[in-house]
Amino acid sequence: MHEQMPAGVMITEIVEETPSIRTFVFDRKIAARPGQFVMVWVPGVDEIPMGLSSPSSITVQKVGDATAALFAMHEGDRIGIRGPYGNGFSVSGRTLAIGGGVGASPLLPLVAAGQVDTFLLGARTASELLFTDRIRGAAALMIATDDGTAGHHGFVTELISRVDLADFDHICICGPEVMMAAVLAILDREGCTERGQFSINRYMKCGVGLCGSCCTDPHGLRVCRDGPVFSGDVLLDSEFGHYARDASGSRRRV
Ligand SMILES: Cc1cc2nc3c(=O)[nH]c(=O)nc-3n(C[C@H](O)[C@H](O)[C@H](O)COP(=O)(O)OP(=O)(O)OC[C@H]3O[C@@H](n4cnc5c(N)ncnc54)[C@H](O)[C@@H]3O)c2cc1C
Ligand code: FES
DSSP: OOTTOOEEEEEEEEEEEETTEEEEEESOOOOOOTTOEEEEEETTTEEEEEEEEETTEEEEEOOSHHHHHHHTOOTTOEEEEEEEESOOOOOOSOEEEEEEGGGGTTTHHHHHTTOOSEEEEEESSGGGOOSHHHHHTTSEEEEEETTSSSSEESOGGGGGGGSOGGGOSEEEEESOHHHHHHHHHHHHHTTOGGGEEEEOOOOOSSSSSSSOTTEETTTTEETTTTOSEEEHHHHTTSSTTTEEEOTTSOEEEO
16 A cells, blocks of 8 residues: 555444444455554544554544544445554563553554563443453453453553563553553653553644654654654653643643
8 A cells, every 4th residue: 555645445344342432344454563553534524543453443432523423434434544654563572561441452463463461451441441352362361440340440550560570571552641651650660661662642644754743842753653652761751641732733731
């Protein structure tokens, strides 16, 4: 697929994963590394970044106009896809994955490739837990829910004390930024930020490094081109965990 050209794909299957999250399977396989993303054109609405949950699917949480328009679509409808873009995760040896909410989605290809040894999975409530069966079949799974309806009653970050970080060569994280910032603080305390690989979200317009909308302070790193996966030591002393920029470029607290 040409890097800049959206390709029309047909939605072949829609899976209701949780009350707020659906997987859209399409009729084309995209050769991507785990953690890479695509720009999804929702006809007449917007073009938005989405991680790939498999070579031929995205897993989407409904939050605003474009995602709501996706949720209104049916099997047989067409969307546009361009990419894959970004660096993705890079692992070898033993890997710990930490996923919160829909953030488990870009981690799923790592699981499918047999590259995750232990997965810490969190969600607000039991019905919002993503991919539990698929993860359980491939990795040791530990669950946390904010309301205690499944697994540990509390935040997924509290499960980190139950594993030995020294056992893992890589720690791959994706989820809400407050949760990822809490993981970064733990890795910093344990002196192993360089083993953390954080998949971060920033507002994206072009997805290919041209518009600057996804640049992060203070280094000007572009999340679409230099990320979306960054090592923990790169994120220390950056805007990460403090603020991000919206569509107009204005700062908003995360
Ligand atoms: C590299 C990357 C991978 C992503 N992968 C996934 C994924 O696998 N599944 C998924 O559900 N979402 C993913 N997102 C987030 C997704 O792009 C946004 O949820 C989407 O753009 C919102 O579009 P909207 O028009 O529905 O909402 P909008 O109306 O644009 O916004 C609704 C709310 O979502 C927030 N939002 C808007 N854009 C983003 C953004 N880029 N990141 C985070 N929050 C945003 C806004 O602040 C607002 O509060 C990813 C984002 C990035 C940058
Ligand atoms: S989205 Fe345009 S530079 Fe990253």
